[in-house]
Amino acid sequence: MTRLNARLPYQILTFALFAAAWELYARARGGLLLPGFFETLRATGALLAEPELWRALYVSNQALVLGFAIALALGIPLGILLGRFRTLERYADVWLNILLVTPMAAIIPLLVMWTGIGLTSRTALVTVFSIVMVIVNSRAGVRQVDPSLIEMARSFGAREREIFTRVLLPGALPAVMTGVRLGLGRAVTGMVIVELLMISDGVGGLILEYRGLLKAPPLYATIVIILAEALLLISAARWCERRLTHWSRTTATRANLAGSPK
Amino acid sequence: MIEIHGLSKTFTDRRGDTVTALDDARLDVAENEFLTLLGPSGCGKTTLLKCIAGLVPYDSGTIEIDGRPIQGPGPDRAMVFQNFALLPWASVVDNVAFGLRLRGVARAEREERARELVATMGLAGFEKKLPGELSGGMQQRVGIARALAVQPQVLLMDEPFGAVDEQTRRLLQEELLALWEEQRPTVVFVTHSMEEAVLLGDRVALMSARPGRVAELVPVDLPRPRARGGGPDRSGVYAELTAYLWDRLREMHEEHRTVRTGAPA
Amino acid sequence: MIEIHGLSKTFTDRRGDTVTALDDARLDVAENEFLTLLGPSGCGKTTLLKCIAGLVPYDSGTIEIDGRPIQGPGPDRAMVFQNFALLPWASVVDNVAFGLRLRGVARAEREERARELVATMGLAGFEKKLPGELSGGMQQRVGIARALAVQPQVLLMDEPFGAVDEQTRRLLQEELLALWEEQRPTVVFVTHSMEEAVLLGDRVALMSARPGRVAELVPVDLPRPRARGGGPDRSGVYAELTAYLWDRLREMHEEHRTVRTGAPA
Amino acid sequence: TDAGTTSLPGGKLSFTVAVTEPDITAVPVLAAADAVRRQGHDVKIVELAEPELAIEGLAQGDYAISAEATGPALSAIDQGAPIKIIADVVANQWAVYGKPGTGSCTDLRGRPFGIFSEGAVATAMSKDWVRATCRGATPDYLTIGGSDVRAQALAAGEIDATPLEISDAVALESTGRADRVTKVADFAKTLPDVHPQTVYANADFLTEHREVSQAFVTALVREHARINASANHLVRLVHRYLPDEDPEDVPRIAARYRSRKLFDAAALTPHNVQRTIDFFARADVIDPGLKAKDAADLSFVREAAS
């Protein structure tokens, strides 16, 4: 509770600054596509009452949930494998880099040809968008695991599979969770992009519609709602992370504790 | 039972320099023997133990247990690590039960055994703490309990009582001896305390540094149980043996100091 | 010169349980005194040292040095850590020179001083190695050298010789005493060896566990230099004092064991 | 006053023409800009990714003239932006293509029908056509951004029908898939008065720089006339301004545009502008009530034609 209270003033301060900067800029320079802060706020409220929005969110989130679940199920084990096996990593690395840098917008038509138009290709795109973050961070996490723990586990007869589940996975978890947060961000992006460029169901369709009609306030309201959802998901991931990796705080604490009695 | 012949191990560091930790070392440990291992810091004791545990690939030589060359780590051996090597995310009980869990012991059973050992180590009440919440000596005891929990045939202990106070050390020594007499594992026990080496060992192996090998094996022909009840050596029974070890080690130490004035070989 | 009054420190773990490490502890250390600190494992020795170092915020009480309450860590104090706390990416020399570097000592000078201390610690030839390439005892000596390098007024040493062999320990004890006599820092030295406590200390502080506080201060009225030249205590000069400490600590230990049968307070 | 427009010595002008992902229909506009440049003015061309960005720039005065979809321009005008429609880019070139055997709208009942987003002109025209001819039977609309993706989806059988532009249709043919699609409806016939792509300009620019504006429109009308005289002119323009276009397709596309007389910048009249406005109002893109004289300034095309 005290932590929450300590953070609140800063959050309020920056939010006020942010809102003021937005509003002032929009008034000075805003045009058809840049609504003011308060306009957007009003439009957000109005949009939240629209059943159309909730339908769109429902449609979009199907792909998000499925795609991200697949990214986690594949990405975490793969990242750990790559962190553990040098030879494998050396061969796979270049493909990982390619996956990371390929502009997905360009491969969307390919994907459509391959998986058709529908949930499958939207899901696939969300996965492709987010999986790299999960893999790269899981791998970095494995690198941070103290090798003497692996030695210890081996001395107790742990096989490779058990080293994975009992040592590497928990040890890499803080970094993996960072990857999950990054991946979640990318997954939401993927969910929207695929709809903007390809299958404009769901919230991407709303964005296209409002943009096409030059309705800036609801356009930004949609974006605000998408971002709010993403922040919610990331907070949930944070919450899980805190529960799963409380141990890392016994070995890693923050600055500003030292000194005289409090 | 453990037979080591011509064991050599050279480490190459990131700049390509080499350090020879073990050089043509040989050592035989009999079945059920309690062997203590003394030697200057950095002479290769930990390396030797890890080789026996099957954790460190060595360059040449053989290590056989019961006549079979070792193939990596095995369930017959367990090691207590000098740096404890506790899982920072697991509670005391879970750390102690780690080896049991790997061997597929059911949850209830392994928790019970772990709790017993935790109490034996004087850590009752700390079962749910994380390693980061324990003092150094407490952490070390968790590492010991973990190795004892799996009841190995060969117990490899790397300075297991280095971080605990003398009183606790005495208690733990007694517990260890009691366990050894009951289960009769073969023990290789690294220590820096000559008194401890004599108190516990059937034989004391003295290791020299560079070349890292076993220079001398000193039998300890004292009746067991020895000096039960603790207290410092007020009677002087072991003083002679301890003094001998001291002199031998000092000789080796001085040789080593003069040898070592260059870069490490 | 160090005055500690009513010092209390309670840790709260992740599940909200509390462990009282220090409870109304008091201790005065005179200027230039060499104080050794003995106590059961987990009684709060490390916590006390970290409080003096200004690293751990305490709940109540005061710590004054030369009459001024401490405000976090200061350049007047240096600590040798029980778990070494070496920087894994820095070479031996860079680790030893770490404190000097923070104080802005020029590169050439700090390297020279570090190299000297590395040699004193018996680590010549290992200057460029990384901590991961050293044995446990070697790492510990790097940690000691780092603290000595900054020539602090107050030297806080947490079981500094726990991982080195007896011969090296004797040598290091001698080096430490020589340094102490030359520079006259105030030393608080945690150890588990009663012999060492008596050999080094002007006074021995005995700590009890739960409540963690200094239970007794035992003056060591023996002339210095003491027992130079090493070797075990063959003459029996210190035996009496050591025996007294042993008995006191065992009493405390037993009390503690009976008290502790519940959960930690 | 105009940030993007500055006067040069000698009565000449420096201004910007914004185009959105220029395709074959935009090359006459580029050629007209070049013609104005030859008169000594400094004409900059920017290529933007979305028509909305061009409109925004026009409304801000950063750009003087732009040419693309009419819908966003009308939206902006409806919201009070200082923009006026001044000429036509291309007449209604959209048509619905469907799987072979798709004869009429009723065949599409409940079938996947690819549309662009809500609010886009092709979507509006498709829905208008469905309303007018299907008598209550509606297809299953599937929103697919990007006309290339939609064309591919049609060819691959993912959807049963979709509206396409001529260039998309020709590109589809040249990939050897033409036999798999058939034209179901031609919006040029069902909605001849709707002009989905027009040239529009910043209103202040038009009043302050009438001569330059007129020069531009006149040049555009002339380019269109030359294309209608010979499709080869269009091919040459494409070659000059869009060198990366597939050289095999261009002559065929050009021929089709010419034969159907789609290029006529002066084709705008108060009547068909009003019909276009009414169409967009019907489709909910703008509110009803906008008048042609407020949305368009047809004096330039009149002047150019005379």
Added chain:
Amino acid sequence: MSALRRLPAAPLSLAAGAMVWEVIGRAAGVSFFPPLSTVLDRLGEMAADGALLASVRDSLLNLLLGTAISLVAGIVIGVAMGRSRRVEAALGVYVYALLTAPSLVFAPVFFSLFGAGRGAVVAVIVMYAVFVVIVNTAAAVQAVPAHLEEMARSYGAGERQLLPRVVLPAATPMIMAGVRLGVGRAVTGMLNGEMFIAVVGLGHIVTEAGGSFDSASVLAVLLIVIAVALVAIALVQAADRRLTRWVPQTAKGAQGK
């Protein structure tokens, strides 16, 4: 295994991939997936033209600018967020919001702020790259072992000394993971920035070709982009290896390399 270990992995792996591409491309015979040889031919034609080179040069300049800004800003903000609860409280929401936001939807904002020139493209690159670097740096800084920090503070290290001497070195492995992700994202941002506001450079070629179903050209540009990215990432990894040589090996098969 040991034979595999000695071969140059990346080229081999790429060659294998290229072969698979060629075979599938030929076997499938579909327009949207031409074989590699066709794509390379097209690349050759485009290169001979000369305009491609100018585009690439321009794009690279944008990339360089954008990446430099992203890395500097990302590491500075990341460290500040990792070290201070206040900064984290103040900025955390925005970082995560912007990390999540599809940069595409901000095209109008960039357009308004920077116009349609280089500024907007560089802004898109920064938008793509900077947040990954921030998040990873902050997480890395928070995971620095407390006992090292404690040690340094006992030697009188203030925040100014803690950072370069303890926090940054200890956090380097994770920061470098973030930098690598960031550089990769920057390359994507480079192309997308040239596609979503002002259509220039390589983005122009892709847009054009994509609009006319010219898969070979699209893929040819992608090849260039990927090549640029692989070089950039190889540089990052070389730096990573130099900076993190000390990290004890958790990986198998790392010994005696």
